[in-house]
Amino acid sequence: MRWTLLVIAAVLALVLSVVLGPAAVPLGELLRSDIVWNLRAPRAVLAFLVGGSLGVAGAGLQALVRNPLADPFLLGLSGGAGLGAVLAIALHLPGPWALPIAAFIGALAALGLVYRLGLIGGASLDPRILLLGGVAIGAFAAAITTAIVSLADAAELRNAFLWLWGGLSGASWDSVLLVALYAPIPLVVLFAASRPLDLLALGEESASYLGADVEAVKRRVYLAASLLTAAAVAVSGVIGFVGLVVPHIARLTWGHRHRSLLPAAFIGGGALLAFADTLARTVVAPRELPVGVVTALIGVPVFALLLRRWTIA
């Protein structure tokens, strides 16, 4: 029943995001419209893929660091991506893809540094240090970014922040193809770690007694979740709340077993972001809201409602 409802919600979100928009496209011309084919449809698919990826990355990271506050962007990736984006603009890197590629490289650099910090205590990856390292590296990158923006005279640098808070305006079939080819690899790695992630909830020692290769799982989950997030930030900037709230909503409804939790977080995250983006494009048309604002405005009340039901039950 709940799976049916979830899938219906997802299909509905996708259909609405193709049918609704600030430009008036008559229903009869929907299938022939250039606006629908080249703008709305790729944007809907990209929203679904990015939302799903953030949902799964968040669920994986929350299990890994055993902290309900873990968010895919807490681990320094947004700071690294922002620095990459600002450098691309400040150095006048040419080409239509310069900014997303630079942001992706920035996120990967932050990921590498945080990973290295996580191993500081020896061969074992310490989740607490991962969290602290992520926050520290993120703040450091943000400080450098702000320094560059305040010292450089190019007015367009301020727009790098807009891009970072961006959303899905840059969606095209090119970016959809990119994510559709890239995301399945880390997603499969995370889905394959479902059972060991369940065990990890019992504590690292108990998990290893029960047959989980704890060190390998931690590394794989951290790298896969971060690589997913880095791709998401490259195509759509930092979209908050999906990676934080969706895993909790999924956990309240599907329980703690990652075999069902992760697919639910993917479909739920995709549906939420596709729906939020439709609202962002239409409620204040012809203007548009940043989609992160809408995800928070929808996600948090739904979360509060479920939390209330769950604590009363």
Place this chain on the structure above:
Amino acid sequence: MPPNVEAVAARHPDLVVLYNTGPNVTAAKQLERMGIRTVLLDLNRLEDLGPAARTLGRLTGLEQRAESLATVMDSLAGRPPPTSRTSIAFVVWDNPPIIIGHGSYLDQLAAQAGARNVFGDISAPSAQVSLETIVARDPQWIAVLSDSAVPPAFARRREWRAVRAVREGHFLLLPGSLFGRPGPRSGEAITQLRARLAR
């Protein structure tokens, strides 16, 4: 960014001219407290130019010359715009798309040059819009503040090619020094824009 008040004070200026924004208001108060004369100017639209010229003339003792400049500026701002033949959209940033609305100086420039800003119904100086809104409003020209002679990088992005003006390469690349802000050369900016639209 707020100015470095100490560095300004160390140069003992007779007058400090600041653009009227929050951080500058604080800086102006600090400078006044040190006995340095300051003036905050609102320079956002054409009609701000005349009063700004008069204020500066009074403070520098060049009232007569300032009045002559102010008269020219006032007539520029008060001139009824010609009927518009071409439509235009000012794109400030591409991802997310930020355009210029009715409240802005560039909207005034376009009107004076005989062009209609397709986002003239948005009252804010600038706003984020969806790409599909730009497609639907179908401007004949996309204007971009740019010192470069080549079209902006977003012209080559697939999603932007849904905009007809982008596909047809109808870009107006406007140098920031002349078009970026209102000033004594605003008249020249209008003349240039009109000439480029007529081509």
